[in-house]
Amino acid sequence: MTRHIQLTEQGKLKHFLTIEGLDKALLTEILDTAESFAGMSEHQVKKVPLLRGKTIVNLFFENSTRTRTTFELAATRLSADVLSMNIATSATSKGESLLDTIHNLEAMHVDMFVVRHALSGAAHFIAQHTAPHISVINAGDGQHAHPTQAMLDMFTIRQHKKQFEGLKVAIVGDILHSRVARSQILALNTLGVAEVRVIAPKTLLPAQVKTMGVIPIHDMDEGLDDADVVIMLRLQKERMNSAFLPSESEFFRCFGLTEAKLKRAKADAIVMHPGPINRGVEIASSVADGPQSVILQQVSNGVSVRMAIMSMAMHSQGVTA
Amino acid sequence: MTRHIQLTEQGKLKHFLTIEGLDKALLTEILDTAESFAGMSEHQVKKVPLLRGKTIVNLFFENSTRTRTTFELAATRLSADVLSMNIATSATSKGESLLDTIHNLEAMHVDMFVVRHALSGAAHFIAQHTAPHISVINAGDGQHAHPTQAMLDMFTIRQHKKQFEGLKVAIVGDILHSRVARSQILALNTLGVAEVRVIAPKTLLPAQVKTMGVIPIHDMDEGLDDADVVIMLRLQKERMNSAFLPSESEFFRCFGLTEAKLKRAKADAIVMHPGPINRGVEIASSVADGPQSVILQQVSNGVSVRMAIMSMAMHSQGVTA
Amino acid sequence: MTRHIQLTEQGKLKHFLTIEGLDKALLTEILDTAESFAGMSEHQVKKVPLLRGKTIVNLFFENSTRTRTTFELAATRLSADVLSMNIATSATSKGESLLDTIHNLEAMHVDMFVVRHALSGAAHFIAQHTAPHISVINAGDGQHAHPTQAMLDMFTIRQHKKQFEGLKVAIVGDILHSRVARSQILALNTLGVAEVRVIAPKTLLPAQVKTMGVIPIHDMDEGLDDADVVIMLRLQKERMNSAFLPSESEFFRCFGLTEAKLKRAKADAIVMHPGPINRGVEIASSVADGPQSVILQQVSNGVSVRMAIMSMAMHSQGVTA
Numbered sequence: 023m024t025r026h027i028q029l030t031e032q033g034k035l036k037h038f039l040t041i042e043g044l045d046k047a048l049l050t051e052i053l054d055t056a057e058s059f060a061g062m063s064e065h066q067v068k069k070v071p072l073l074r075g076k077t078i079v080n081l082f083f084e085n086s087t088r089t090r091t092t093f094e095l096a097a098t099r100l101s102a103d104v105l106s107m108n109i110a111t112s113a114t115s116k117g118e119s120l121l122d123t124i125h126n127l128e129a130m131h132v133d134m135f136v137v138r139h140a141l142s143g144a145a146h147f148i149a150q151h152t153a154p155h156i157s158v159i160n161a162g163d164g165q166h167a168h169p170t171q172a173m174l175d176m177f178t179i180r181q182h183k184k185q186f187e188g189l190k191v192a193i194v195g196d197i198l199h200s201r202v203a204r205s206q207i208l209a210l211n212t213l214g215v216a217e218v219r220v221i222a223p224k225t226l227l228p229a230q231v232k233t234m235g236v237i238p239i240h241d242m243d244e245g246l247d248d249a250d251v252v253i254m255l256r257l258q259k260e261r262m263n264s265a266f267l268p269s270e271s272e273f274f275r276c277f278g279l280t281e282a283k284l285k286r287a288k289a290d291a292i293v294m295h296p297g298p299i300n301r302g303v304e305i306a307s308s309v310a311d312g313p314q315s316v317i318l319q320q321v322s323n324g325v326s327v328r329m330a331i332m333s334m335a336m337h338s339q340g341v342t343a
Numbered sequence: 344m345t346r347h348i349q350l351t352e353q354g355k356l357k358h359f360l361t362i363e364g365l366d367k368a369l370l371t372e373i374l375d376t377a378e379s380f381a382g383m384s385e386h387q388v389k390k391v392p393l394l395r396g397k398t399i400v401n402l403f404f405e406n407s408t409r410t411r412t413t414f415e416l417a418a419t420r421l422s423a424d425v426l427s428m429n430i431a432t433s434a435t436s437k438g439e440s441l442l443d444t445i446h447n448l449e450a451m452h453v454d455m456f457v458v459r460h461a462l463s464g465a466a467h468f469i470a471q472h473t474a475p476h477i478s479v480i481n482a483g484d485g486q487h488a489h490p491t492q493a494m495l496d497m498f499t500i501r502q503h504k505k506q507f508e509g510l511k512v513a514i515v516g517d518i519l520h521s522r523v524a525r526s527q528i529l530a531l532n533t534l535g536v537a538e539v540r541v542i543a544p545k546t547l548l549p550a551q552v553k554t555m556g557v558i559p560i561h562d563m564d565e566g567l568d569d570a571d572v573v574i575m576l577r578l579q580k581e582r583m584n585s586a587f588l589p590s591e592s593e594f595f596r597c598f599g600l601t602e603a604k605l606k607r608a609k610a611d612a613i614v615m616h617p618g619p620i621n622r623g624v625e626i627a628s629s630v631a632d633g634p635q636s637v638i639l640q641q642v643s644n645g646v647s648v649r650m651a652i653m654s655m656a657m658h659s660q661g662v663t664a
Numbered sequence: 665m666t667r668h669i670q671l672t673e674q675g676k677l678k679h680f681l682t683i684e685g686l687d688k689a690l691l692t693e694i695l696d697t698a699e700s701f702a703g704m705s706e707h708q709v710k711k712v713p714l715l716r717g718k719t720i721v722n723l724f725f726e727n728s729t730r731t732r733t734t735f736e737l738a739a740t741r742l743s744a745d746v747l748s749m750n751i752a753t754s755a756t757s758k759g760e761s762l763l764d765t766i767h768n769l770e771a772m773h774v775d776m777f778v779v780r781h782a783l784s785g786a787a788h789f790i791a792q793h794t795a796p797h798i799s800v801i802n803a804g805d806g807q808h809a810h811p812t813q814a815m816l817d818m819f820t821i822r823q824h825k826k827q828f829e830g831l832k833v834a835i836v837g838d839i840l841h842s843r844v845a846r847s848q849i850l851a852l853n854t855l856g857v858a859e860v861r862v863i864a865p866k867t868l869l870p871a872q873v874k875t876m877g878v879i880p881i882h883d884m885d886e887g888l889d890d891a892d893v894v895i896m897l898r899l900q901k902e903r904m905n906s907a908f909l910p911s912e913s914e915f916f917r918c919f920g921l922t923e924a925k926l927k928r929a930k931a932d933a934i935v936m937h938p939g940p941i942n943r944g945v946e947i948a949s950s951v952a953d954g955p956q957s958v959i960l961q962q963v964s965n966g967v968s969v970r971m972a973i974m975s976m977a978m979h980s981q982g983v984t985a
Binding site: 076103131 | 384385386387388389390408409412413415416419420618619620622639640642643645646
Binding site: 063064065066067068069087088091092094095098099297298299301318319321322324325 | 767774
């Protein structure tokens with residue numbers, strides 16, 4: 023069902039809403055396509071005319087400078103025209119419904135919606151109700167999914183580890199509320215890593231966490247032991263001092279990544295974080311800026327991976343370059 | 344006088360401030376030019392280089408996402424560069440006068456102002472005071488005029504009815520405060536429809552309404568009888584519960600468009616609305632989304648019509664493609 | 665030291681942070697390059713492909729519509745892609761540090777930062793910490809410098825006076841708090857004018873003002889006597905009614921530029937102002953709009969001068985057109 027809506031009849035990517043239902047071949051195609059764009063960023067002219075004359079609408083119902091910026095850059099480097107709408111403060115203030123906004127933009131002959139929304143399922147809902155020629159990319163929906171973030175993480179892992187087989191990956195932090203973690207777990211398992219561990223206090227793990235294909239661990243030392251990849255999650259400030267969490271310093275003591283704790287992982291383990299980082303909360307500055315950190319490479323890869331997903335979704339619709 | 348300022352000495356469109364003073368030939372030229380752009384939206388590459396290297400400034404003193412967006416898309420598809428300024432929150436906060444803002448932008452060698460302002464006459468005022476090579480397009484000024492909206496409505500009517508001769512057009516709602524209605528009435532009469540009816544309670548009709556070349560009617564059934572075109576106006580929430588109006592539900596009962604009332608019009612009558620619609624206030628959802636509604640086609644046509652007006656205004660200034 | 669950071673090893677402009685440390689030859693190269701762009705603004709197509717495929721980020725921590733707009737236009741007319749970030753309301757609200765924001769944007773392979781910041785030294789700080797291939801342009805930092813404004817002023821002076829040698833230039837107003845004045849004084853002295861006078865009440869002059877190579881004068885008539893160029897500074901409203909200043913009208917009486925006072929200057933003296941002007945506070949409307957005023961030419965020249973600085977900074981990095 024989810025597969026159905028994301029793919030064309032020929033099995034090509036049309037919408038990108040969630041990792042769920044996508045197979046290894048398709049995820050690998052995304053990574054391979056992104057690789058062809060990655061070199062381009064170093065060129066004098068960082069543009070290709072793949073989406074010239076296409077109109078891409080950034081529909082950000084939730085504010086996110088970093089994600090919106092990389093999508094905007096990705097679209098611009100594909101030569102598309104970008105319309106960035108801060109929906110929170112515009113059409114809806116005239117009382118128009120989400121669907122009316124969507125249908126009006128459709129009528130203006132736009133080609134793609136990049137959707138960020140605080141409600142889980144928002145991008146999916148738009149994909150179900152929009153015109154057939156329009157592609158929808160999920161740029162984060164509630165606590166459900168953030169699939170482009172997961173794919174740029176996969177790209178970064180492959181860049182350093184060459185293959186997914188045999189890897190032990192530890193994801194540390196607030197798994198319960200993290201759309202990033204949910205998408206990462208699906209992608210890692212689809213791509214065939216050996217082991218996905220989730221490291222968190224019990225209050226920050228979903229009840230049925232084992233059904234997600236992960237090993238829950240409550241002790242950081244144990245969780246990092248022999249890991250190839252360590253993914254730290256951002257701790258949302260709004261969770262702090264709530265029922266879920268003790269103090270910031272207590273969290274850092276137990277689940278913050280320090281140089282000492284990182285020694286438990288493999289010597290060539292890489293450290294990842296979706297950003298923006300809270301220095302001294304979930305990660306020590308010395309680790310974030312240290313030799314094993316690939317956090318800024320994740321940001322670079324975010325542009326290439328989004329270019330890949332955007333161009334694949336447009337091309338499945340019959341766009342010819 | 345108004346004609347004078349809008350046209351070049353050769354009678355070509357230079358500014359587009361109001362329908363007043365423009366003749367049938369010129370309005371028809373706009374519709375014909377728009378038609379040549381309408382097909383383009385379905386193309387793979389929705390761009391023509393007509394205004395490449397031109398700088399168009401969106402001067403929106405009043406917020407309007409939809410209108411600003413279609414103007415921005417129209418400019419982009421003509422390959423112009425667009426500068427969108429939210430004036431309310433910028434230069435004027437440093438206490439600069441409107442004319443100083445205009446003269447400063449002129450000095451930056453911009454080519455066109457698209458002006459939206461809460462005061463009637465604002466676009467006209469700017470056209471009178473700006474440099475001779477600059478075109479001004481009125482994107483809505485107070486309760487005076489919204490001429491690009493009227494022209495996209497005319498385009499939509501012609502698309503469905505082929506010619507204006509013989510048509511009976513009913514405009515329903517708050518005529519008194521509507522710049523859209525004012526421009527529509529002028530355009531319909533210039534293009535030669537048989538009859539323009541305005542349907543509203545007495546409190547929402549201008550005192551001298553008959554001098555506008557319309558038939559005022561206070562009963563909806565009577566007003567819709569045998570109509571070819573039904574144009575619903577948006578009811579401004581801020582008028583509600585004022586001296587002008589009873590309750591929302593009372594308004595809907597008397598002047599809201601329902602399937603039952605629509606039966607009084609011709610069987611092939613089209614239903615129009617400038618948007619955004621208030622479902623259940625001035626129009627029932629079943630009608631807005633029904634087979635006779637052309638509301639979303641109006642939105643599509645808005646891009647083509649604005650491309651036409653922008654390119655005509657620039658070309659009268661000696662731009663060669 | 666300052667020279668070091670602004671120039672490449674070959675002595676080419678890499679960053680543009682301050683006039684300090686730049687020699688006459690380099691300032692003249694900027695003016696000559698700007699001249700080649702100045703004619704372009706009158707062309708049908710106001711674009712050159714010099715920076716095609718480059719990404720320029722406007723990092724405005726302080727709001728400034730006019731300066732941001734001219735930088736955006738300059739970048740667009742060089743065919744660069746522009747990302748305008750209103751930092752105050754975005755990334756930093758998630759608690760990210762300035763350096764983390766910079767490093768993240770670097771990772772997205774941007775090419776230039778245009779920085780406006782309320783703190784003196786902000787652009788310099790970013791230039792010191794950013795990746796080697798990135799150029800930084802100071803668009804105003806605290807009370808320190810506004811070097812692109814100074815260069816457009818130099819361009820305007822040369823346009824009217826042909827050469828700097830022998831000129832007497834009077835700068836009038838709040839010298840103490842003005843980054844514009846600081847940069848102007850450095851540029852005027854480097855370019856070799858005969859005399860720079862600063863005219864202000866004692867409370868609005870820096871303590872060691874004579875070390876800046878200027879003649880401090882407290883009487884307006886004396887200061888304007890025989891001047892070739894009169895530069896009025898904007899009076900910041902926030903200084904008014906403070907310890908520094910008497911009332912607005914008292915300031916205008918003593919230091920406001922009127923037609924009568926202007927008669928003390930040379931008959932062909934030009935009147936300049938960085939804008940936006942406070943009519944009737946530091947300058948009479950009749951002077952601002954009068955025949956000796958070149959205020960709007962300054963605005964025009966601002967686009968050409970910024971194009972020159974941006975393209976020179978990019979080309980020193982090895983960009984080939």
